[in-house]
Amino acid sequence: MLLDKMFGHTKLPLLEKSLKAATMRQKVRANNIANVHTPGYKALDVRFESKLRRALNNRMIAPVTPHEKHIELADNGRMDAEIFMAKDNPNNTGLNNVDIEYEMAQLVKNQLNYMAATRFTMGTFNKLKSAIKGRSA
Numbered sequence: 001m002l003l004d005k006m007f008g009h010t011k012l013p014l015l016e017k018s019l020k021a022a023t024m025r026q027k028v029r030a031n032n033i034a035n036v037h038t039p040g041y042k043a044l045d046v047r048f049e050s051k052l053r054r055a056l057n058n059r060m061i062a063p064v065t066p067h068e069k070h071i072e073l074a075d076n077g078r079m080d081a082e083i084f085m086a087k088d089n090p091n092n093t094g095l096n097n098v099d100i101e102y103e104m105a106q107l108v109k110n111q112l113n114y115m116a117a118t119r120f121t122m123g124t125f126n127k128l129k130s131a132i133k134g135r136s137a
Helices: 001-006 013-036 051-061 098-135
Strands: 042-047 084-085
Touching: 001 098, 013 042, 013 051, 042 051
Parallel strands: none
Antiparallel strands: 042 084
16 A cells, blocks of 8 residues: 555556556457457457546546545546457458457567566656656665
């Protein structure tokens, strides 16, 4: 609870959710690739960025000095990633709706997103460490 209060006003909670979404997306993509030859398999996908964008837009209009009677517009868990059934791909094999080339490209894109979120997280921790030590970053 103390950590939530300490880091709640930093980028860390947002970066944590981004890393969790990327991890979930990696598992979903690997599962889709593993089932590329499974008859009737329906590819899965992960929804996170649209939920993130919506939550951030709501956060921007949240009151600066909250009052007990104000309506809460902050995250409250709405930014968590969710798995859903992917739409049919026109390049599918007819066996199922998995397009191996698309899945592989999305795997690479997800890896790059994960690496970027990891670097941002490390940078945030380095800035906090510098602030604690009292030296500039």
